[in-house]
Amino acid sequence: MKNTLYIAVLFILGLSIQSAQAQYAYFPTEGSITFEKTIHVKNLMKRYMNSLKPGDMSRTYIEQMITKSPETAVLEKKLSFRGDEVYFEPVEKQQPPLVAQMLSMLDNNNKVYQNLKKNESMIALEMGGSGVAIKDSLTDVKWKITNEYRNIAGYDCRRANGITLDSVYVVAFYTDQIPTSGGPGTIHGLPGMILGYVVPEQHINIYAKKVELTAPTIKSDIFKKKDEPMSREKTKARMKEIMGQWMTEQQLNLMLAAMFL
Template sequence: MKLFISTIFFLVLSLGMASAQYTFFPQQGVITYDKTVHVKNLMRRHIQSLKDGDFSKKYFEEMMTKVPETAVLTKKVSFSDQEVSVEPVEKEQPQMIANLLRMGLLDYGSKIYQNIGKDESLMTMEIGGSQINIKDSLTNVKWKITNEYRNIAGYDCRRANGVTLDSVYVVAFYTDQIPTSASPSTLHGLPGMILGLVVPEQHFNIYATKVEMTAATPNANIFKKKADTTTRKQTRDRMKEILGQWMSDKQFNLIIAAMFL
């Protein structure tokens, strides 16, 4: 009897160790995210950053009385090992929200490709009918991991607070069950995929709604061939040259942070 019990115990222990040893950590997949923008709060922040006497202040104040409190956009992240691409998912929006999107005030509709292993980041967007292609290293983020946890899309996630682009504060919830160090934005550097992201300064949050573990090919061919390629610094300097003469520094920095996130 003792021999029988010992044998059963050994088998159970062996199966448990085998299960732990072969825990599945997906290397490929597609994640769908909803980005909720608090429209009125964001517009209020832009209005507060305008220069005194700016002619557009009255226009935005009037527009703010007509827009909804929030707008929900959708992003798709495809990942495979150390490669990640982020793309917007097109969907119908109320006319006022569609107008704000065309102006770039809520989202730039950027496409992003990152190769984490090679420290490479590509980003493309359209502003004022012109294509902007940015090729640079990955953005720097200073992270502090906390002991707060949350379940997102069925995954246990841990909170991390970060600072990027010199002064932009972000809150991320990542899962080490998906080991690719990426997010639905340019942010990276945590020991797993970010499934939840909050950027208070930009008045938006992004949370995963669906995780599909399937073969995925991140899109690295996001640039239009005819457009020039610049770095983040070159893009910022060029934008400052064009917009700096009629924008306050606060508004310009707000716009640039939204572009590079």
Template sequence: MKKTVFLMALLAFVLIKGQTMAQHAYFPTEGTITYDKTVHVKNLLKRHISTLKDDNFSRTYYQELMDRVSETAVLKKKVSFRGNEMSMESIAETHDPILSNLLRSGLLDYQQTLYQDLSKSISKSTFEIGGSPVLIQDSLLHVKWKITNEYRNIAGYDCRRANGVTLDSVYVVAFYTDQIPLSAGPGTVHGLPGMILGLVVPEQHFNIYATDVKFGSPDIKTVTGRKRDQPMTRKEAHGRLKDILGRWMTDQQFNLLLAAMFL
């Protein structure tokens, strides 16, 4: 009899404990995440120089820059999310003149503003190239994922690693948490069962990791561009930019340029 009472009491304790833990499990659906994007500047410049045509007048400039530029640069990004929507923007910072010039050229980062509605499969981004605004509006980027059993703690969250391929051949490594249930991340790369808190793109020589997660109602920045800006799909942007830039860029240089824009 005593054994039966003990077992019933133990079962009741387990059930109550489980209910209490379930009540305190919190899966946020809105908030903001701050990321540090580390660009390996010298490696990026080496790659850029290797893609230039032999007679390109910029080759000497970038080769001389190699001795003066820092090894890495850290850029800050903010992702805001609510429901099925997210937006990403760059956080304004002061950099040294060399890095500022590289940013203005788009070589380090296009400083784009991104908006995505995952329920409608819509992705919009806007940025400048050569001082002219570019507005991309298309479906969500397709990524072929393979989830692994490797884990890493990022900003206090246990994240699982996934390896992916997008834009035909661009390899990416992502670390996501299912504790934030939105299938998004710091850029257009998405499609995992949770928020991406870490992203590595070896071809583009950068990694981006979350440093802070805050919950609460965020300001989602929709991307509209100016009235006279005509939105383009990724395919249309490829064709239009190829006509403009393809005359003096190698195919490798152009493809790397587009990958940086679309990610």
């Protein structure tokens, strides 16, 4: 009888501890996340080459670059979050000379600020030595959450498949242990922070390697004074006006998707 009573007490105590742990679970509202962005260089350049206009003189140059380039290049990015604000930026990292030479073709070094509560998105980048400033509402993403799970940087994450920018397919892994509904770049809209992100048509994947729950620096003033902010539609029209004569529609769409994401 005493043994039965002892087991019952232990069982009730165990339930109480589990309940207390669940009640006081910590869901951080601020911190910073270090990401590694892997670009599949050869695949991306082959896709770019296949989108060239017939007779384009740059084809030979790109073919030579493909033979010399590595299979992949790994860049480092940092995301800072506090409440409904998210700031995403590049981190300087030494690259092999050839990769450093090609980076302007492979990555726009976007700085992105998002205010999830205000439905506001800002993107700043350099292109051809000039600044590009994009200010608009948050990008629309149509998500479908799946039953696939993965552990990323120590967090249990659930997979979601999405469509954004009308036709760009993306895959994301999010954790509800960090309740901010943001992620790397302009991606957002899931019930938790996105720690893994894949864009097949851009031949890139981004995965968190470290999460630090310390007070972050959020930069909301990311535009240079001389750069006039444009909406995504105005940016698209401007790029088409400048580059449409020598770029195919497919090339233009690939470039714009990289800018907007």
